[in-house]
Amino acid sequence: MPSRQYQLAASATASLDAAVNLAIARRGVIRAVQWSVIPVSAQASGDYVRVELSVASVGQFATNDAQGVISGVGVGFFIVTSGSSPGCNECHLCQCDVEAGQKLYLNINENGGGTWAIRCIITVEER
Numbered sequence: 001m002p003s004r005q006y007q008l009a010a011s012a013t014a015s016l017d018a019a020v021n022l023a024i025a026r027r028g029v030i031r032a033v034q035w036s037v038i039p040v041s042a043q044a045s046g047d048y049v050r051v052e053l054s055v056a057s058v059g060q061f062a063t064n065d066a067q068g069v070i071s072g073v074g075v076g077f078f079i080v081t082s083g084s085s086p087g088c089n090e091c092h093l094c095q096c097d098v099e100a101g102q103k104l105y106l107n108i109n110e111n112g113g114g115t116w117a118i119r120c121i122i123t124v125e126e127r
Helices: none
Strands: 003-012 016-023 028-039 047-054 069-077 088-098 103-111 116-126
Touching (some): 003 016, 003 047, 103 116
Antiparallel strands (some): 003 116, 028 116
16 A cells, blocks of 8 residues: 655744644555654753644643543653753654544644744555
8 A cells, every 4th residue: 555654843942732733635544653853952950842743723731531632742851950851752653544634733732932843744555
């Protein structure tokens, strides 16, 4: 089966529901979600960002038994003295059916004064 890659990219300085979205071109199965979350400005201790790929346009970060979340990742920065802020690169394998025209959303939950570069690459095996 052919595969298609989709990308969602955002720069986060605050929490934002449906920061960016995309529509699936053809029916298929999400096989992998690759995350890159990188700090691009100074971070202070206690700053963090959580991001989720979801079929829901509203973040479900604190929702128990959330049904719309496909994948998510969080990066926190907690230090005693000054230092560099870590980033995150992760790949999550999954098996999630998607339909042509279905919307996927990138929801962001940010705490602190930093700026984060967020990139989410979704691999869909088309059917």
